[in-house]
Amino acid sequence: MSTAEIGLIGLGTMGAALALNIADNGFDIAVWNRTSAKTDAFHEGAGDLARRITPTQTLEAFVAAIKSPRAIILMVPAGQPVDDQIAALRPLLDADDLIIDAGNANFHDTNRRSAEAGDLPFLGIGVSGGEEGARFGPSIMGGGKRESWDRVEHILTAIAAKHKGISCATWMGEQGAGHFVKAVHNGIEYADMQMIAEVYGIMRDGLAMTSDAIAETFANWDNGALRSYLIEISGKVAATQDPATGRPMLDVIVDAAGQKGTGRWTVIEAQHLAAPIPAIEAAVVARNLSSQREARAAAEVLFGSAPHHIAHDVLPLSTIEDALIAGKILCYAQGFDMIAKASDAFDWALPLPAIAEVWREGCIIRSAMLDDMATALRENPERNLMMAPRFADTLKQTHGALRQVVAQAALHGLALPALSSGLAYFDAMRTGRGTANMIQGQRDFFGAHGFARIDGGSGHHGPWAA
Ligand SMILES: NC(=O)C1=CN([C@@H]2O[C@H](COP(=O)(O)OP(=O)(O)OC[C@H]3O[C@@H](n4cnc5c(N)ncnc54)[C@H](OP(=O)(O)O)[C@@H]3O)[C@@H](O)[C@H]2O)C=CC1
Ligand SMILES: O=C(CO)[C@H](O)[C@H](O)COP(=O)(O)O
Secondary structure, eight states: OOOBSEEEEOOSHHHHHHHHHHHHTTOOEEEEOSSHHHHHHHHHTTGGGGGGEEEOSSHHHHHHTBOSSOEEEEOSOSSHHHHHHHHHHGGGSOTTOEEEEOSOOOHHHHHHHHHHHTTSOEEEEEEESHHHHHHHOOEEEEEEOHHHHHHHHHHHHHHSOEETTEESEEEEESTTHHHHHHHHHHHHHHHHHHHHHHHHHIIIIISOOOHHHHHHHHHHHTTTTTOBHHHHHHHHHHHOBOTTTSSBHHHHSOSOOOOOSHHHHHHHHHHHHTOOOHHHHHHHHHHHHHTOHHHHHHHHHHHOOOOOOOOTTTSOHHHHHHHHHHHHHHHHHHHHHHHHHHHHHTTOOOOHHHHHHHTSSSSTTOBTHHHHHHHHHHHOTTSOGGGSHHHHHHHHHHHHHHHHHHHHHHHTTOOOHHHHHHHHHHHHHTOSSOSHHHHHHHHHHHHOOOBOOTTSOSOBOOOOOO
16 A cells, blocks of 8 residues: 655665664655565564555555655665666656756766656655754755655655754755765765864874863864864764773774765766865875885885884974864865855756755764854855955954964874865965966967966967077
8 A cells, every 4th residue: 555655765874873863753665675674674674663654675666655646765875776776667657747966976877867758757866964864853965856856855854954043955056066075075074074183183193182182172173163073073982992902993994095986976077177176185095005005015115114203392283183173164165165166067056055054964074163154155155265354354363273274284194185185175275376477488488378467468478488
């Protein structure tokens, strides 16, 4: 019997949590998973919520269990699995049934799938918050036809995180707009995480702090301007001990970061858009470099390890905190600038202040700063966030600390790719007359590419000295 208000395919980490969240919010849901045993186990483990969940063993039974016109969420890995799942579902669906890809998709794929769907309803939505967010309130960035969003908005706003009662689920625009915003979210996530990892490195290797002292420092910072989910969990990660050895968990984890591709998608798209996001690029590069463990070990033998030790009075924790505040503002400024460029390039009218608002709760990059960022973007969505008065004031107070940290790290052989890229971005942005005049001179010298003169006109050539 068709009783479910919505269906969900893919009972992995995110799908299972999202299905429980939907049921918990009073919506009957049908579920299907490629591996049937997982469906049964999920239903058996759902407790009181099991009565709202219809487990199904075939796609036909799944489709039959959902009220028409249907809405079906896919929560499977990006790429071919999504295309395969859509291809398997479409023949079983009616023309007004809605498919919602809620995984992390490359927005170009979502654009293509929207075009392929034609008049058949299709949404691409970004969901952030990890397993806990999916279960108790994620941040949701919607994309696709507005009328399709309107059909499921009541469910999505109900299950999303709330900031002072306002739901963190917002429609971003047509086609792949939601998945694009989610990709930039993940790019910022990569940079934020990398900057935190870099200051962890300063504390561990430069200041010779124990994991417990590092955990305490993150916990202290979580009470100040840096208050955020990522700082909070970094403190918890640093405080955790390995049950098998009794050592700090961080000391037994291999230093090679994984990635599923969203940061890379962001960086590739930034290049197409000519959007400068150096801190995010540095974070993706740092993950790539982290996986070259053998080469790093060999280079350490060849060159010797750097003289890491830094005296605490040379680099007090308050200076590192200020540096991280500056770095964080600069990485968000880069992300929002990229979104603004994409909005123009793709004619999307992306709602920048609403994007900051939808990230205030539920998502991985939620942070105390986002409320002020939303206000700053509402006051002037065209202005780079680093020039909004409240952030400009903070940067005036903290960029000196960022400079101190980057300089001391350089002198002591500690790699800070994201923080130093953030500083270079800041310095380049505040330099009214930069050095690209030399590049233009070189280009004209070897290739007659022409240059503009400061006293007027473009397309000038030389003359150059022989
Ligand atoms: N984990 C996270 O923190 C977040 C993940 N996401 C995104 O959510 C999506 C799901 O991620 P997550 O839940 O972590 O992944 P999991 O690996 O935990 O689960 C994947 C699910 O997809 C199913 N699946 C895998 N391949 C196929 C296929 N070819 N056809 C049909 N079903 C398939 C699996 O079924 P089976 O049981 O048969 O293997 C499983 O149910 C991804 O796009 C991910 O990027 C988004 C935000 C946060
Ligand atoms: O989207 C997410 C959070 O917002 C996911 O956790 C994502 O899978 C993390 O990306 P990666 O695996 O590349 O670190």
